[in-house]
Each structure stands twice: as C-alpha cells, then as structure tokens.
Amino acid sequence: MGKITASIKGVGAYLPDYVLDNEELSRMVDTSDEWIMSRIGIKTRRILKGEGLGTSFMGENAVKDLLKKTGVDPMDIDLVICATVTPDMFFPSTANIICDKVGMKKAFAYDISAACSGFLFALTTASKFIETGSCKKVIVIGADKMSSIIDYSDRNTCPIFGDAAAAVLLEPDTDGFGLIDSELHSDGSGAQHLYLKAGGSAFPSTEETVANKWHYVFQDGKVVFKAAVSNMADVAVNVMERNNLTSDDIKYLVPHQANLRIIDATANRMGLDKSKCMINIDKFGNTTAATLPLCLWDYESRLKKGDNLILAAFGGGFTWGATYIKWSYDGDVSTKE
Numbered sequence: 001m002g003k004i005t006a007s008i009k010g011v012g013a014y015l016p017d018y019v020l021d022n023e024e025l026s027r028m029v030d031t032s033d034e035w036i037m038s039r040i041g042i043k044t045r046r047i048l049k050g051e052g053l054g055t056s057f058m059g060e061n062a063v064k065d066l067l068k069k070t071g072v073d074p075m076d077i078d079l080v081i082c083a084t085v086t087p088d089m090f091f092p093s094t095a096n097i098i099c100d101k102v103g104m105k106k107a108f109a110y111d112i113s114a115a116c117s118g119f120l121f122a123l124t125t126a127s128k129f130i131e132t133g134s135c136k137k138v139i140v141i142g143a144d145k146m147s148s149i150i151d152y153s154d155r156n157t158c159p160i161f162g163d164a165a166a167a168v169l170l171e172p173d174t175d176g177f178g179l180i181d182s183e184l185h186s187d188g189s190g191a192q193h194l195y196l197k198a199g200g201s202a203f204p205s206t207e208e209t210v211a212n213k214w215h216y217v218f219q220d221g222k223v224v225f226k227a228a229v230s231n232m233a234d235v236a237v238n239v240m241e242r243n244n245l246t247s248d249d250i251k252y253l254v255p256h257q258a259n260l261r262i263i264d265a266t267a268n269r270m271g272l273d274k275s276k277c278m279i280n281i282d283k284f285g286n287t288t289a290a291t292l293p294l295c296l297w298d299y300e301s302r303l304k305k306g307d308n309l310i311l312a313a314f315g316g317g318f319t320w321g322a323t324y325i326k327w328s329y330d331g332d333v334s335t336k337e
C-alpha cells in the first residue's frame with residue numbers, strides 16, 4: 001500500500017444573491033468601472049444581506065452543497081476546519097457553529113486565521129490528520145463575510161472585497177492523488193500594512209474605536225501589492241521546482257483572487273499561459289479565505305483525474321504559500337447547482 005495522502009473528493013460553495021457592481025460602487029465613492037477593471041479586474045462581487053447572518057451562514061450552505069454532491073452523511077465527518085478572518089464571533093469558532101447547523105455531531109472543529117492564505121494553511125493542517133491516519137473524512141472551509149469589515153466610504157478598499165464560502169472534502173488516498181506538497185510562510189512585520197485594528201484585546205470596542213473607523217480593514221495597497229507579487233511567485237516556483245514540474249505539466253494555477261495584475265505576474269514567473277490560470281475575480285472579487293476553493297468549485301467541471309494543480313496565495317499577516325495537488329476525480333458539471 002502506498003503512502004497515505006489527503007485527496008479532495010468534492011467541492012461545494014455558497015454565494016450570496018446580492019450583486020454589487022461597479023456602477024453601484026461608483027455612486028457610493030469616487031471611483032469608476034474603468035479604474036476598477038484596469039487596476040484590479042473586478043466587475044461584480046456578492047454581498048451577504050440579512051440581519052444576524054454571518055460567515056457561518058455561508059459556511060453552512062457551502063458544506064450542505066458539498067455533502068449533497070458527495071452523498072456523505074454529516075455524521076461521518078471527523079474534523080472541520082474553517083479558515084476565516086470574519087468569524088461570527090470571537091468564540092465559539094465558526095467551524096463549531098457550522099458543525100451544529102449541519103449536524104456534523106461527531107466532528108471536532110476549529111478556525112484558522114491566516115487571512116487570504118487561510119485556505120492553504122487549513123488545507124495543509126487538515127491533510128496531516130488524514131496522512132497520520134487519525135481522520136478519515138475532513139472538511140476544510142474557506143469563508144469570509146468581508147462586507148462586515150469594509151468601509152464603504154473608503155475607495156481604497158471597498159471595490160476589492162466580496163462575500164462567499166466554499167468547502168472541500170478530504171479523504172485518504174493511497175494511489176498518489178491529493179495534496180503532494182505544500183510550502184507556507186508567515187511574516188508578522190507585514191501586519192502594519194494590512195490589518196483590522198480594533199475589536200480585539202489590544203483595542204477593545206469603544207465609542208472612540210468606532211468613531212476612528214478602526215473596525216474596518218486598513219490596507220497600504222502598494223506595499224501589499226509588491227510583497228504579494230514577489231512572494232506568491234517565489235513560493236509557487238519553489239513548489240514547482242521541488243516537484244520537478246515544468247509549465248507543461250501543470251493543468252492550472254489556482255491563484256488567490258486579489259488583483260488580476262498579481263495573478264498575471266505569478267503566471268508569468270511560472271511560465272504559464274493565462275489560459276492555465278483559474279480566474280473568477282471579475283465575478284466575485286477578493287473573498288479572502290474563500291477564493292481558492294471557490295475557483296476549484298467554479299472550474300470543477302473542467303478538471304480531470306490526474307491533473308496537476310498549483311494553488312498559491314498571499315495575504316494579511318503577512319502570510320503566503322503554495323500547494324501542489326494531484327486532482328483525484330473527473331469533474332461532473334451535472335452535480336453543480
């Protein structure tokens with residue numbers, strides 16, 4: 001029997017109904033469709049409306065979609081990890097709340113906070129439970145309700161982000177499919193360039209923190225852009241080289257959807273044609289921890305068993321990483337909806 005790897009057996013997703021387009025944004029702040037499309041590459045993003053609906057609502061629906069598609073009983077799930085920076089609340093974890101809502105009563109569950117790299121961090125962590133044999137069925141969710149922490153009077157940040165959740169099911173594989181390699185990095189000195197200042201233990205919520213708009217995302221876009229371009233490309237190339245993969249061997253780059261220019265730069269460094277990049281930033285914007293599984297969901301029907309995928313992300317923290325996955329099943333368009 002071969003080495004045990006953690007293999008993705010299905011993908012589910014949830015997208016809120018409300019579509020916020022560039023025309024509507026242009027009425028909220030001094031911006032334009034032309035600027036947003038040329039500088040970022042986003043046309044529309046989804047926004048979760050409804051009082052009291054948080055990230056767990058989207059995660060719950062993504063997991064229900066996943067379980068329906070794969071035919072797996074919620075009681076058979078051993079572990080659930082949710083990557084998010086917009087949990088419903090500090091505690092309990094959003095993963096815990098999702099387990100309760102979906103009926104995954106036997107699973108243990110926790111959240112991982114690594115911003116836009118969260119899904120890769122969670123996927124890599126989850127795979128260890130499979131590889132060691134301690135879990136047989138693990139769900140990894142990437143979910144963020146970014147609209148809950150965005151200032152819709154700040155044109156530097158409000159065009160970028162959207163809300164979504166997507167989830168994958170991991171199971172053991174002994175035929176060489178699944179997560180083959182992963183390289184993750186963190187650099188806390190980047191915290192000053194992309195953060196949400198208040199509401200934590202350093203600056204608990206007060207009238208002053210609210211008045212100062214410290215409960216919204218701050219981003220020094222130029223600094224983050226430069227760091228994202230170099231680090232995402234470096235780590236993706238490292239993973240390619242370490243696994244003796246040429247650009248011809250790769251079916252798709254699955255890049256974090258932060259900026260079309262960052263995606264292009266990463267693909268160029270890898271020697272990949274743009275047709276080999278999963279891209280849906282135009283439709284959904286930057287959904288933080290959800291971007292990578294949402295790409296897998298969007299492109300699932302085009303994937304074939306044995307396809308080599310490189311997933312790569314960069315985000316707040318700073319955090320970044322890349323993962324090499326050998327896809328384990330033929331996508332089925334009829335299961336999507």
Ligand code: UT7
Binds near residue numbers: 040220262
């Ligand atoms: O996912 C987490 C990681 N995040 C990222 O990877 C994001 C990285 N950063 C970026 O993607 C880009 O830096 C942004 C999209 C955030 C900004 O694009 P940029 O090309 O770096 O623009 P900039 O911040 O340098 O601003 C250029 C100009 C400025 O005007 P002046 O000072 O040259 O007159 C801005 O005020 O564009 C202006 N500007 C806008 N104009 C119209 C900034 N935002 C807007 C806007 N509409 N929404």
